[in-house]
Amino acid sequence: MPDSAHASWGRYPASRPAAVTRATDRHRAVPEAATPVLAYGNGRSYGDSCLNNGGTLVETRGLDRFIAFDPTTGVLDCEAGVLLAEILALAVPQGWFLPVTPGTQYVTVGGAIANDVHGKNHHVAGTFGRHVHELELRRTDGDCLHCSRQLNADWFAATVGGLGLTGLVTRARIGLRRIEGPYMDVDTRRFDDLDTFLKLSAAADADHEYTVAWTDCTARGRAVGRGWFMQANHKPALGQKPDPRRRGAPAFPFTTPVSMINRATLRPLNTLYFHRRWRSAWRDTQHYQPYFYPLDGIRHWNRAYGPTGFLQYQCVVPHTDARASITELLERIAAAGAGSFLSVLKVFGDVPSPGLMSFPRPGVTLALDFPNRGRPTFELLDALDGVVMAAGGAVYPAKDARMSGAAFRQYFPEWRRFSAYVDPGVSSSFWRRVMEEAQ
Amino acid sequence: MRKILIVGATSAIAEQAARRFAADGDALFLVGRRADRLEAVADDLKVRGAHTTGTHVMDADDLAAHAPMLDAAEAALGGLDTVLVAYGTLPDQAACAAEPATAVAAWHTNAVSQIALLTDVANRFERQGHGLIAAISSVAGDRGRASNYVYGSAKAGLNAFLDGLRHRLFGSGVQVLTIRPGMVDTPMTAEFDKGPLFASPEKVGGDIHKAIGKRRAVCYTPGFWWLIMTVIQSLPRAVFHRTQL
Structure with a gap:
């Protein structure tokens, strides 16, 4: 029977580890195991990069201690199982x-x-790894490496974006960003096609820290790529309100027998959302929680995709021909009647990613969910891969459960150099899958 | 700001309770067996808002180490007003049944050493005329059962001791709180298959924090264990002996 306590967020593929252990003490070596180990954090990777079918999972949520926080510099030292939510709860009240x-x-x-x-501020801040000052990496042979851009720089580059394969990350020092309060100034406007999105994005990136767009993945022809563009900045001290008391989020109560996102609901809901307001542009103040984490407002929302789960697909295509490539991707998705309500477009900046295997690179990224309908879904995703490969783009491993080894190796040309840093005692379902026919 | 001593501070339940004390800005003195783990917990609590954190390495089985530890805690915090006794072991029942020395060792940690420590604490608090003593017992102490009666009987001894201590200190300004957790998903129960009755250390730690704040006498956590144990205690022997509890 598959292990539902250690599933991935997409709940596909089914997987069963041979053993599960816990890391609770960062001073201790990686727990001994009879089969290759893999760190399992909070299970939010969508595909199989957090799964280890037949292997050993090492739960890391027990490594949840802060080590030091300097409220004058914003440098936080913590164990690697700490949740970003826990950092926010600590740091936001301190600015x-x-x-x-x-x-x-x-x-x-x-x-x-x-x-x-990465996030909506990629064009200014780059990826998360750029803000990691130092990390501690425990190898299964007992070695403990301190890695930064200066110290063991090659190990740092392999571990950032390294899908947990270089060993167990036990602690990290991160530089936080100053804010004057928990609120955001958000500008929202409707756009009617992809060209307008690209123009809006180019204009907004200079003076907005966060930019992202929702797109109607059922739109076709002249309307392809239409949606809502959101640009935002942290609100300055003036106009801040007190932080509201946080309430527990409601949960999606059970796994529905069939996906709630299906042919009958997909198009009407996307169309309704596109026309949700009469006004085509407005400005408002939002708390950072609903602004950054709208989906965290419903726990277990992945249950809405039914028992077969869903596949998430996120790709990036280079700026050259981005318009043509994204159009082709969206046309194919709309023609297949696939996709979901949560389709996102974002222009990545040219801030270099620090990891050998980092996904973000300059270009336009598209992310969306697909209810798992079996073969038609997989055939569509293979076709999308064809478009991304021809464009010289890449697909995000954190969200993948099915890309071919050949596609992976084209998207991540540094894979061979990276594989020298993979801990021989560590493996994952993802890694075995994409390395299957590689030499 | 309370001045709180936690003995067994690296236990999962104690650590969760301590995080809530830290968020309240309390001063904490943490006692455990391993220095590096204590330091990790202390650093974390400091970041979470603890007024001060002191640490002290001690094996509670060593009864002679108790008084110097209490002296050190009082010196470090400038007195004490709350003590949480949170250490304990969950012995393997089969090993305890087979070997008298194993059963006695389990009793030494879970009952004898606690009685020694609590007696010293009680006398200090009685002298100062105030204080709150909280000890983590277990629902296992409510009725001896085949699956863990050595552990359960030590906790039963502790329960009766705490009841008597509360009686003795009534009117003295000193409160005594018996905490009776059910099954908790901690390293102590790592070998168990986790069913729906298992609670998280966060839940139990939160309940302990609340019970201490409200100065209660007995706290079942999660609360539904009160009902379960009332049923188990009232089962007639003829029925009870046919169960697999």
Whole structure:
């Protein structure tokens, strides 16, 4: 039986570790195991990069201690199982914020490093790994390496974005970002096509720290790529309100027997959302929680995709021909009647990513969910890979459960150099899959 | 700001309770067996807002080490007003049944050493005329059961001791709190299959923090264990002996 306590967020593929152990003491070696180990943080990776079918998972949430925090410099030293949510709870009241945050705060620091995550401020801040001053890496042979851009720099580059394969990250020192309060100034406007999105993005990136767009993945023809563009900055001290009391989020109560996102609901809901307001542009103040983490407002939202789970697909295509490539991707998705309500477009900046295997690179990124309908879904995703490969782009391993080894090796040409740093005692379902036919 | 001593401060439950004390800005003195783990917990609590954190390495089985530890805690915090006794072991019942020395060792840690420590603390608090003594016992102490009666009987001894201590100190200004957790998902229960009755250390630590704040006498955590144990205690022997508890 698959192990639902250690599934990935997409709940595909089913997996069963041979053993599960816990790391609770950062001074101790990686727990001994009969099979290759893999760190398992909070299980928010979508695909199989956090799974180790037949191997040993090392739960890292027990490594959840802060080590030091300097409220004058914003430098935080903590264990790798600390959640970004826990950092926010500590830092926001003291006037500090995460330098980079993904769309959920329920990931561990170790997971954020291993996937070198990015956020809506990529064009100014780059990836999470750029803000890691130092990390501690425990290898299964007992070695303990301190890595930074200066110290063991090659190990640092391999571990940031290294999918947990270089060993167990046990602690990290991170530089936070100053804020004057928990609120955001948000500008929202509707756009009617992809060209407008690219223009809006180019204009906004200079004076907005956060930019992202929701796109209607059912739109076709002239409307392809239409959606809502959101640009935001942290609100200055003036106009700050007190932090509201946090309430527990409601949970999606059970796994629905079939996906709630299906042919009957997809198009009407996307169309409704596109036309959700009469006004086509407005400005408002939002608390950082709903602004950055709208989906964290519903726990277990992944249950809405039914028992077969879903696949997330995030790719980036270079600026050259980005318009043509994204158009082709969206046309194919709309023609297949696939996709979801949560389709996101974002222009990555040219801040270099620090990891050998980091996903973000200059270009336009598209991310969306696909309910798992079996073969048609996989065939569509393979076709999307064809477009991304032809464009010279890449697909994000943290969200992948199915890309071919050949595609992976084209997207991540440094894989051979990287594999020299992979701990022989560590493996993952993802890594075995993409390395299957590699020499 | 309370001045709180936690003995067994690296236990998962104690650490969660301590995080809440830290968030309240309390001063904490942490006692445990391993220096590096204590330091890790202390650093964390400091970041989380603890007014001060002191640490002290001690093996509670060594009864002669108790008084110097209490002296050190009082010196470090400038007195004490709350003591949380949170250490303990969960012995393997089969090993305890087979070997008298194993059973006695389990009793020494879970009952004898606690009685020694609590007696010293009680006398100090009685002299100063105030204080709160909280000890983590277990629902296992409510009725001896085949699956863990050595552990359970030590906790039963502790329960009766705490009841008597509370009686003795009534009117003296000193409060005594017996904490009876059910099954908790901690390193102590790592070998168990976790069913729906298992609670998280966060939940239990939070309940302990609340019970101390409210100065309660007995706290079942999670609360539904009170009902379960009332049922188990009232089962007639003829029925009880046929169960697999």
